[in-house]
Amino acid sequence: MLNKISSNSIKELRNKTGAGMTDCKKALQASNGNVETAIESLRKKGLASADKKASRLAAEGLVESYIHSGSRIGVLLEINCETDFVSRQPAFRELAKNIAMQIAASQSVKYVALSDIPDNLITYEKNIELGKEDLIDKKDEMKEKIAQGRLDKRLKELSLMDQIFIRDSQITVEELIKQHISLWGENIKIRRFEKFLLGEGINSKPKSFVEEVSTMVSS
Incomplete structure (x- = not known):
């Protein structure tokens, strides 16, 4: 199988993926020379270590x-x-x-990312949620739970x-x-x-x- 994998195919796969020459050759051998299948194989192989x-x-x-x-x-x-x-x-x-x-x-x-959002902005947004009229009459535990859920949604929007x-x-x-x-x-x-x-x-x-x-x- 090694002789059936052309250097052009290995080069094409390397150019498309950036993977090493050896990994490209092995992926092409495993896929019988199919470049698209080899790309998917390389992607799956590396996903766990991302x-x-x-x-x-x-x-x-x-x-x-x-x-x-x-x-x-x-x-x-x-x-x-x-x-x-x-x-x-x-x-x-x-x-x-x-x-x-x-x-x-x-x-x-x-x-x-979420980790880039400043603490003072998170506190500000949470206070806004806690102060909304529909939470005024709710118990503290429920108010906190609802406000946190809304806050999480708001932060993801940012x-x-x-x-x-x-x-x-x-x-x-x-x-x-x-x-x-x-x-x-x-x-x-x-x-x-x-x-x-x-x-x-x-x-x-x-x-x-x-x-x-x-x-x-x-x-």
């Missing part, structure tokens, strides 16, 4: 931009990986573009990693990142982003871009 890779230093990567049609909303995103080999892959740039588009479509998102991926409603952005960690065998981090809305802060009413971006994504 969380372990999350602590590794990711200092390469790129800065991606996304300007929505009409030039009324823009996003700048820094996404990191471990090697420049992966950062140069077209699939890595596509991932960055998709995440930038996700940010544009997610109006409430302000932080990369977290990019907790958003449902706009191109696949079956996964979150966090799961999307983990899929690519397992695919390439490298840690991938969304480090930071900035969103710009035309006229924001000039006492103008911001428009909703969610439906507009989602329509463009599905077309």
Whole structure:
């Protein structure tokens, strides 16, 4: 079987996945030369170790931009990986573009992950929930339980990693990142982003871009 796996097939699989030459060769041998099956095999093989890779230093990567049609909303995103080999892959740039588009479509998102939300904001949001009229007459234990549930939902609205991926409603952005960690065998981090809305802060009413971006994504 070894002689039936061409170097071009191994190179193609390496370019698509970023996996090592040996792993690519073994995956192709196991899949009888089927590249797509080999990609799935490599993804499954690395999925279990994705969380372990999350602590590794990711200092390469790129800065991606996304300007929505009409030039009324823009996003700048820094996404990191471990090697420049992966950062140069077209699939890595596509991932960055998709995440930038996700940010544009997610109006409430302000932080990369739940762990980035400041404690003072969490306290502020919880106090708002505890002070709502429909909880006034409830017992303290029930009030706390309901307020916490609402708070958890609100915080997830602010977290990019907790958003449902706009191109696949079956996964979150966090799961999307983990899929690519397992695919390439490298840690991938969304480090930071900035969103710009035309006229924001000039006492103008911001428009909703969610439906507009989602329509463009599905077309």
